Amino acid sequence: MNDILKLENISKGFGRKKVLRGLDLSLDKGRVCGLLGRNGEGKTTLIRILMGIIPADAGRIVYQGRPVAFADAAYKRTIGYIAEDNIFYDRMTVRGLLRFNASFFPSWSRQKAEDYLNRFGLPGRDRIRTLSRGQKLKLGLVAALAASPELLLLDDPTSGLDVPTRHDFLRNIIHEITEAGTTVLFASHMVHELEKVIDRLAILHGGRLVLDVDYEDLRSKIKKVAWTGRAAEWDKSRINGIVSAGDTADGCELIIYPWDEAVEKALTAAGPGPLETSVPSLEEIFTSFVG
């Protein structure tokens, strides 16, 4: 395993509300990790902790093998960050902001910045306050990508992007940068988008990761099974691996992970079935783990 980033026992609360409770997460180099969670589950909080914007209450961050403190700043030179709210200094022009930004990153490429500007169709001379939300998002992308980051943190980056740009980002840009070795942490609640790009899936729920697996491995081992009986019966069945159970017209639908012979035998022994077996979508997986 070649971990570029490791989070150990990260906790964070705001007043009495605990948002993150002892979270552990590792990111493999050059891979895309999708971080799913409902609104308010702590995705943005986690990324802001990673970027040193807010401090964790407890836990440790290890980046490229070295522990990182809240006060550290140097480690951010190789991290690109696209925030949920891309807000910059209104009075600056697009190019002005990029010039200002360039001074922070040793690996900044002016050519790359220009290429991305053209690619996204951003007017370099316009003041930021005149840009639309989508354009600001694009600007955020340029500011992050032109520095050729080793780690790219994306906090719901695509909502607000127009369709062509979104497609370009998801299909091409992500592929390009991961081919170049960049690791991506992609936090979103747009499940269908993540499906297309992720190598690893982490689901955040109740302040903890309820799932953190290789996505292909997950897809090979998770099953959606139609079975007889009612969902409530299966909930009480104590069969390991049943992640969720839902009633259908003909019986019930079970999401089972990991699916193996032992589970199949246990199910068969409990009642007649299966009626149908398939691989659940990411949305179904997500729903089954967070309820």
Place this chain on the structure above:
Amino acid sequence: MFGKIFIKEWRDNLALFALGVVVLLGVLGLHLGHQDKAALFTLGAFLMFVLPGLAFLIGASGFQNEFKNNSWTYLFSRPVAKPCIWTAKYVSQLSILAVLVGLWAALRLLAPGLGRLLSQLDWPADHLSIGSTALYLLALFLAFTAAFSMSFLSDRPLLVFAAAVLVVGALVLALYPFEAFLWGSYFRDPLYFVLLLMIIASFALASLLTFIRADLSQRLKAALRFTGLLAAFLVLSFVVQTMIASRGNPFDTQKDRLTYQSVISGSGKFFFGSAKHGLMEYDPASSETRQISASAELWDHHISVNGGKIAFVESLGRPGSYREEIQVIRLEDHREIGRVEFHGTDSPFRDVRLLAGCLLSPDGERLCFAAAPRTGRGQYGTPALFWMKSDGRESHRLPLDFVGTDRLRLLGWMSPEEKVVLLLADKFHNEEQSLAIVDVATGTHQKVDAGRSQFVSISPRADYVVYESLPDGTRPARLMLLDLRQLSQTTILEDRYISAVRTAWAEYGNRLAFNKGQDVFVYSLPLGPMVQVPQARNPQLYYYNFFDWLGGGKELAVFSYGRDRDRKDFGLKDKSVKIFDSELREKRSLPFPEVFWPSVWAVGDDLFVGGWEEGLWRLDLKKGEWKKIY
């Protein structure tokens, strides 16, 4: 990165800078338009309110750009250390203020008459021992830093502005009781320059430490943290100032210093009062100093040396439960001869309160003091004069039912007449006073009215008293000489203003030296003449003189120094120590000792100088050098 942020901040705050320039130009325009009192008023208002207000405003807008743009996320996610962000913003905003102040300084030089107008303004800095310009700049620095330090805690700049003004205002008010505390405990003023810098540093450090660790999504928590840190640093600043004032241990408020006018001689030794150790004896033969009294709490002006004995009043015990005692000891070997206790259950004086004492007769055989009997809780009756043998036996009492006051001072014991001279209502300012000469043998008395008098002093043989009679609207101030035997009064001199704070009696030769304002005069008793001691004078300075007679009256030692009349500089200038012969011809010049505001005592042929906290120095007349003996 620092430079980038610095430049960005200047660009973002150009409007604020422009506002400052407009205000400056507006003031300049008003000045050029009017050169009268209105201009002076406007100038004063500008300096007192507008410029400090700008300092607060510039500071309060420190992080307003981030609040306005909500660009905290962008700023904090950059690979720039938070201290660098804070410092770059602080320095850039401060530089805006500095440029405005610099422009003001340039205007002052260029605008005709502006500098002269400024010099007419009355600054409070004189009292604070700090230059007015330095104080003003520090004040602006403080205003800016206080506001900037809070500017990231709120998105409302006016709220930050108001909070900063309130906090700084409270600190300024706190300086008054602090100054009183330092003066009362250590007789020192704060080092304002250092204190102000420390207060500024407190704001800056509290802000920086909060900013580095703060989760700005929880601003209330950050504000509380900032408040706690600020309070801690401010307390530390005041503690450090106290330590500086106390010169070491701030809890040791008992700083040693000489008590007033307590150097006296007897049997070849010298005695003085120490605030920390009480009565001290210096033996010139062995150059040793030793403590005589058991307690450090001596009653000033209540030490008497005569006939080879010394009597003094000391307070024993603890504050709140002191018990006074008069001790009489033999000078030769410090053997106790007598003790008068005022609180012991067996003491015949347990029911009296000591008012004034003690005084030894010229032969040292008798002791007297004045006390009042207790008539109830906190109530006292008519004062009485007590006298006895110096071993405490055979005491006698004479009611002083004619005095009409319990504020008494025993001035002297006339011999061979056996009369005690009392000063009644001993206050050093503007009160009616009188003298009473009490014959202890017959119990009779005579009163002499001294009117509204001050600076009362008795001759060594208790044959004369000199005092300054204050002007009363019909008569000017007069320096009066009272012959205690003839009971006749002579006016030594009369003038609108005398202020004869110091007097020195020659033990032999019947002469009196005194100061009148900044000059020293010598008067030959009893009828004159009066001669001024010749001293060179710089008209820019006001002179202070301290003097005493050497050799019992053969020579007069005069310590003199001047200070600026306009009080812009509190340093001592034109310092001199001169010895004048009996004809008041300058005989010798000596170096000035390292003492501020010296008290001078000549004891025989020895010259002593004491400073408030600089100890006691003795002059080696042969070498012309000062040696510190305590």
